[in-house]
Amino acid sequence: MATVLIVDDNAENLYLLETLLRGNGFNVTTATNGAEALESARKTLPDIIISDILMPVMDGFSLCRQWKADEQLKHIPFVIYTATYTEPKEERFATDLGADRFLIKPQEPEVLMQVLAELVEKRHTAVSLKPLGEEMEFFRQHNEILFNKLEKKMVDLEIANQRLKKNEEDLQKNEVFLDGIIENIPHMIFVKEAETLRFVRFNKAGEELLGQNRQDLIGKNDYDLFPKEQADFFTGNDRKVLESKQMVDIPEEPIETRKLGGRIVHTKKVPIIERQGRMQYLLGISEDITERKQMEDALRRSEEKYRGIFENAVMGIFRTTPEGRFLSINPAGARMYGYESREEMMQLVTDMAHQIYVHPEDRQRFKDLIGGRGSVEDFEAEHYRKDGSRIWVSMNARVIRDASGAVLHYETTSQNITGRKRVEEELRQTLEKLRKNLIGTIHALSVTVETRDPYTAGHQRKVSRLARAIAQEMNLSKDTVEHIRLAGSVHDLGKISVPAEILVRPGKLTALEMSIIKVHPQAGYDILKDVDLPYPIAEIVHQHHERLDGSGYPQGLKDGQILTEACILAVADVVEAMASHRPYRPAMGIDAALEEIEAKKGVFYHEKAVDACVRLFREKGFIFETAA
Known part of the structure; x- marks a missing residue:
């Protein structure tokens, strides 16, 4: 072997x-x-x-x-x-x-x-x-290899030391960071040894709550700091945590403090377990809820005091959460919404935005207003009753907050204004009817103008039709197209103030007669300005003879000062006038009219309006209707 x-x-x-x-x-x-x-x-x-x-x-x-x-x-x-x-x-x-x-x-x-x-x-x-030759050669090679390797090991060791140092620095930073978080959390945080249940750590909030320096607290147990009854309660909950190895939530527990006296805290206790499964520490977080409890007690007393007013009010009175649940409803409120009792309404309505509000966005608008102002007055919205019928309500509301400023609920009074809204709607319809009658009267005046000038009969109607087509070609909004059409139909209303003999006179007008003609935009504006119309009709009529370079009349406005609607009307007015017969000249035709506005595009006339008008005639076959 x-x-x-x-x-x-x-x-x-x-x-x-x-x-x-x-x-x-x-x-x-x-x-x-x-x-x-x-x-x-x-x-x-x-x-x-x-x-x-x-x-x-x-x-x-x-x-x-x-x-x-x-x-x-x-x-x-x-x-x-x-x-x-x-x-x-x-x-x-x-x-x-x-x-x-x-x-x-x-x-x-x-x-x-x-x-x-x-x-x-x-x-x-x-x-x-x-x-290997001489003895020195051996030592040279031997030392070179050893020293090189040792040098590399020294470098590696230095790198390892630097990494270790950085890790230590990072660990210290993390400890400082965590300490900063723990120290600045506004609730009391404490740590106990699992075996002895003695305190090993308190944060600043804990010192302030208990009214003692943390050095005087470390190493103590509950029996060293609190009355026996409280200590028994605290220790019993500690045992539950350690035995179950789970968090225990204690919603309310009384605690005696040195400076603040008796307080009420909401505490959560959590076990800290080593990797091997051994209980090492117990972590506790306690929030002082004394003020909140006092506010709740005060609110309860207030509710009792004003219960009579609440029960006997003739208007609806509600307390609701921001999330849309009813906290309380008076009998009048339940009746207003068609429920047999307040209990039924509170049970069935769990989402006001979709069950009460006909338009859920109104609920969000209500919350935005009350959140910004703290109160809302005369907020009107359409609501559903239990049977699905609709009513209009007017609400006054205010935010109720706790001592810290957190929202507790909204306190709201509601009044059924359905009858008033019905009257308002009838009045609105009456006013709309009057407005339409007024517009009809204006049209009648416009027709009267045309009867005084047979050579321009139908001019306003044709201009209105062409101006509307130009606006549509420019992809303007439906409302804009409509008020351009309406303005076009009365744009020469001011000619009612011009003597008929000037309007029908053949031949070239004198300077004086032309100055009288140029008054008609101002005269039309004066007639229309006080009429309650839904669009700026009067101003469009006022500006329809203005030109981009300021050479127009009656105000000499320039580009940027003239309404787009007036620019469109000006193009339509010129094209129709040149294409039609006048007492002082024969019709010049559409081609001449289009050449005129193209030649003056950007100088007299709005470029996009001119381009749209040209497309209508040359590409899309627009024609003026002939008089019947």
């Missing part, structure tokens, strides 16, 4: 390799450095030696050199087995020293056993020491 000498300063490596070799039938002796290995081998020759390189007293390279220089040992195979010296030049150096094999850790057990078996079988032909 062959004997193997293992040389390694690492006890774990020695044990593992020894166990492997013994399991494969080898006798094993061990040494922890080169000097110890030489001494052992000279006493009892092994059949093979396996050595690490980096070791105290004598390293593996020096051991190999002396081994191969020893007449008694040089024929015994020498195996270098290293995980540190793995570069080719290090392998060459070991080979030059006479090493029979240079193996890099780790090796598969089968491979290692095969190498050892082969070397043991050929041990009498083991490699001898190769000449």
Whole structure:
């Protein structure tokens, strides 16, 4: 049975390799450095030696050199087995020293056993020491390899130290960060040892609540700080947490403090468990809810005091949550919505936005207003009754808040205004009818103007139709198209103030007559400005003879000052006038009219309006209707 000498300063490596070799039938002796290995081998020759390189007293390279220089040992195979010296030049150096094999850790057990078996079988032909020249050459190469490796290890160690330092710094930062969070949480936070239930930590809020310095609290238990009855209660809940290994929520618990007296806190207690499953600490978080409880008690007393008013009011009185649930309803309120009792309404209505409001967005608008102002007056909305019928209600409401400013509920009074809304609607319809009659009257006046000027009969109607078509071609809104149409139908209303003989006079007008004609936009504006029309009709009529360069009349407005609607009407007015017969000239035709507005596009006339008008005639076949 062959004997193997293992040389390694690492006890774990020695044990593992020894166990492997013994399991494969080898006798094993061990040494922890080169000097110890030489001494052992000279006493009892092994059949093979396996050595690490980096070791105290004598390293593996020096051991190999002396081994191969020893007449008694040089024929015994020498195996270098290293995980540190793995570069080719290090392998060459070991080979030059006479090493029979240079193996890099780790090796598969089968491979290692095969190498050892082969070397043991050929041990009498083991490699001898190769000449390295002078003694100094050996030390030069030896030191160069060792120092390079040591230098690298020093660098690696420095990097590792830097990483460790950074990790420590990061850990400290995290601790500071967590400490900052814990210290600034406005609720009392405390930690107890699971085994003794003694306090090991308090935050600033805990000091302030209990009225004691945390140094005086650490190491104490509940019986050191509170009356026995309270301490029994606290400790009993601690035991529940530790036994169940789950959080325990205590909604209300009384606690005696040094400066604030008796308080009420809402506490949650959580077990902190190690990875091995052992209870280590108990974490507690306590919120002081004394003021909230006092507010609730005061509110309860207030409700009792004003219950009579609430019950006997003739209008609906409600208390509702921001989420849309009823907290209370008076009998009048339940009757207003068609419910047999307040209890029925509170039970059935759980979402006011969709069950009460005909238009749910009105509920959100109500919340936005009351949230911003704190109160709402005369808020009108359409509501559903129980049977699905609709009523209009007017609401006055205010926000009720607790001491910290948090919203508790909305307090609302509601009045059924369905009758009033019906009257208002009838009035609105009457006004609308009057407005339409007024517009009809204006049209009648417009027709009167045309009867005074037979040569321009139908001019306003044609201009209105063309202006509407231009507006549609420009993709303007339906409302804009409609008020352009209406303005076009009365744009020459002011000519009612112009003498008929001027309107029908053949030939060129004098300067005085032209100045009288130019008054008609202003005259039309004066007639229409006080009429309650839904669109700026009067201003469009006023501006329909203005030009972009300021050369128009009556105000001499320029681009940017003229309404787009008036610009469109101006284009339609010019095209229809040039294309039609006038007392002072024959009709010039559509082509001449289109050439005129194209030539003056951007100077007199709005570019987009001109382009739209040209497209209508040349591409889309628009024509003026002929008079019947």
